[in-house]
Amino acid sequence: MKSLNKILITLLMIGFNACNSPKESADLVLLNGNIITLNNADSKATAVAVKSDTIIAVGTDYQIKEFIGESTEIIDLKGKTVIPGFIESHAHLIGLGKSKINLDLTDTQNWDEVIAKVVAASENTKPGDWIIGRGWHQEKWNTVPHKTVNGYPYNTMLNKAVPYNPVILSHASGHAILVNQKAIDLAEVTDSTKSPEGGNIVKDENGQIIGVFEETAEDLINNKYLQYLSLQNSEQLNRQTEREIISGVDESLKNGITSFHDAGETFAKIDILKKLVDENKIKIRLYVMVGDTLKNLRKNLVNYKTIGYGNNFLTIRSIKIYIDGALGSRGAWLLEPYEDLQDHRGLTVTPLSEIREVAELALTNGYQLCTHAIGDRGNREILDIYEDIFSQNTSINNFRWRVEHAQHLSTKDILRFSKLGVIPAMQGVHCTSDAPFVIKRLGYKRAEEGAYVWRKLIDNGAIICNGTDAPVENVSPLQSFYSTVTRQLKSGEIFFKDQKMTRLEALKSYTINGAYAAFEENIKGSIEKGKLADFTVLSKDILTIPDKEILSTEVLMTIVGGKILFAK
Numbered sequence: 429m430k431s432l433n434k435i436l437i438t439l440l441m442i443g444f445n446a447c448n449s450p451k452e453s454a455d456l457v458l459l460n461g462n463i464i465t466l467n468n469a470d471s472k473a474t475a476v477a478v479k480s481d482t483i484i485a486v487g488t489d490y491q492i493k494e495f496i497g498e499s500t501e502i503i504d505l506k507g508k509t510v511i512p513g514f515i516e517s518h519a520h521l522i523g524l525g526k527s528k529i530n531l532d533l534t535d536t537q538n539w540d541e542v543i544a545k546v547v548a549a550s551e552n553t554k555p556g557d558w559i560i561g562r563g564w565h566q567e568k569w570n571t572v573p574h575k576t577v578n579g580y581p582y583n584t585m586l587n588k589a590v591p592y593n594p595v596i597l598s599h600a601s602g603h604a605i606l607v608n609q610k611a612i613d614l615a616e617v618t619d620s621t622k623s624p625e626g627g628n629i630v631k632d633e634n635g636q637i638i639g640v641f642e643e644t645a646e647d648l649i650n651n652k653y654l655q656y657l658s659l660q661n662s663e664q665l666n667r668q669t670e671r672e673i674i675s676g677v678d679e680s681l682k683n684g685i686t687s688f689h690d691a692g693e694t695f696a697k698i699d700i701l702k703k704l705v706d707e708n709k710i711k712i713r714l715y716v717m718v719g720d721t722l723k724n725l726r727k728n729l730v731n732y733k734t735i736g737y738g739n740n741f742l743t744i745r746s747i748k749i750y751i752d753g754a755l756g757s758r759g760a761w762l763l764e765p766y767e768d769l770q771d772h773r774g775l776t777v778t779p780l781s782e783i784r785e786v787a788e789l790a791l792t793n794g795y796q797l798c799t800h801a802i803g804d805r806g807n808r809e810i811l812d813i814y815e816d817i818f819s820q821n822t823s824i825n826n827f828r829w830r831v832e833h834a835q836h837l838s839t840k841d842i843l844r845f846s847k848l849g850v851i852p853a854m855q856g857v858h859c860t861s862d863a864p865f866v867i868k869r870l871g872y873k874r875a876e877e878g879a880y881v882w883r884k885l886i887d888n889g890a891i892i893c894n895g896t897d898a899p900v901e902n903v904s905p906l907q908s909f910y911s912t913v914t915r916q917l918k919s920g921e922i923f924f925k926d927q928k929m930t931r932l933e934a935l936k937s938y939t940i941n942g943a944y945a946a947f948e949e950n951i952k953g954s955i956e957k958g959k960l961a962d963f964t965v966l967s968k969d970i971l972t973i974p975d976k977e978i979l980s981t982e983v984l985m986t987i988v989g990g991k992i993l994f995a996k
């Protein structure tokens with residue numbers, strides 16, 4: 429009965445279109461394509477017509493040709509696949525841009541390679557200037573360094589190789605840094621310096637610091653770097669930030685991303701983003717979560733809320749906070765101790781009372797709350813806070829508050845996501861790149877029951893949105909899509925195959941669900957009349973090709989608001 433209704437509705441709509449002549453002429457028409465619309469019926473089309481930034485018709489070539497006028501631009505897709513533009517639901521735009529500009533260590537295979545890259549960078553850097561890099565990950569190296577603490581190398585070799593420039597190398601997770609002696613000396617940190625609350629200065633059994641700083645301990649060094657930056661004038665700094673933003677936008681377009689949920693920028697950075705939107709320099713649609721101090725949140729939230737600013741290129745209506753750290757650096761907050769570190773359960777990085785206050789601020793100012801939670805304890809605590817707020821405000825039935833990552837869940841909490849309408853904002857590619865250490869940290873049983881349990885969440889009715897957490901991972905949606913539908917590691921191993929998403933589910937997690945997670949499902953996320961003309965053209969049909977071909981699929985074109993902004 430249901431499907432019959434859908435057919436009837438479709439026929440009525442076609443009928444309506446046919447009476448509606450003469451047709452207005454489109455600015456852009458795509459013909460001869462394999463168009464995956466993701467409308468309610470998940471139907472396919474071959475053609476689409478666009479006027480200004482909006483889709484005016486979707487259908488067959490025959491139907492859409494009627495919209496061709498004298499000045500219509502026509503693209504023959506030659507059978508290629510078109511999907512609604514990819515929505516990256518959790519990444520860091522400025523961080524992504526920075527990673528493209530700064531030293532990129534994501535592909536380094538071992539500690540020697542990391543050092544070699546820093547040495548090469550130091551050759552083009554004046555003595556005293558800082559060298560900033562990111563993306564190393566000791567668990568992904570093919571050889572273990574000679575001397576280690578908790579798997580981390582000592583900085584000894586780096587100190588010898590680069591003695592005159594302070595160096596900060598961020599861990600791929602973003603939750604630890606490795607620095608050289610020059611940086612440590614400038615920050616006046618010694619073996620006797622105590623770890624700050626919520627952080628850890630990694631020391632060996634003799635109490636000697638090895639050069640790694642975790643969580644809040646990073647600030648001991650980072651503050652020194654910020655001080656160095658503050659010597660530059662604010663105009664120089666803003667110009668640098670603008671360069672980073674533009675570089676992040678370009679990288680996104682190359683990867684077929686048309687909308688980007690930026691997981692935490694300060695109000696000051698948001699001002700720069702807004703200025704760039706005004707100058708028409710932001711070419712993808714940004715959904716920016718505010719990530720700032722409690723003091724600034726209290727003061728500014730009321731003035732910053734904006735929805736669809738600059739023709740739907742900037743929305744500020746959500747807040748990003750952190751309840752815990754990452755699993756790799758053992759900062760994720762667990763109910764039971766780590767399998768590979770006795771008595772250690774990770775930690776909360778923000779006091780619960782502060783999280784509670786931010787939640788109240790979100791409520792009062794009409795913002796969505798997006799909380800980073802990795803460990804099962806972190807997830808439970810935040811769900812408790814959300815549940816409490818929701819139950820006291822039953823007149824609001826559309827909170828859509830999010831848990832960013834929701835990586836490791838206690839069986840008891842899986843159901844709560846759908847029950848509370850909380851969105852798990854997960855990253856397919858995290859699953860396969862973290863897998864090598866997930867079982868080490870959690871043990872087999874806990875990993876099987878609760879790590880990246882997409883199937884269980886979806887079957888229970890949760891709406892998962894997908895992303896990459898770039899620059900933690902490569903921003904490519906196709907790589908993350910591949911991880912989501914295969915859960916296959918580089919080694920060929922598959923990480924708990926029962927929890928895979930289907931192709932269609934994975935595509936929705938990267939399009940319509942991302943739109944839903946931003947309250948935007950009425951304007952984007954599917955290819956339908958009246959929605960924004962945001963499309964990604966792919967070289968292959970990722971719903972039907974064999975698994976192994978997904979990674980060789982290319983983004984041929986990225987179209988945002990009817991404009992072709994990337995083409996191969």
Ligand SMILES: [Zn+2]
Binds near residue numbers: 518519520691897
């Ligand atoms: Zn993140």
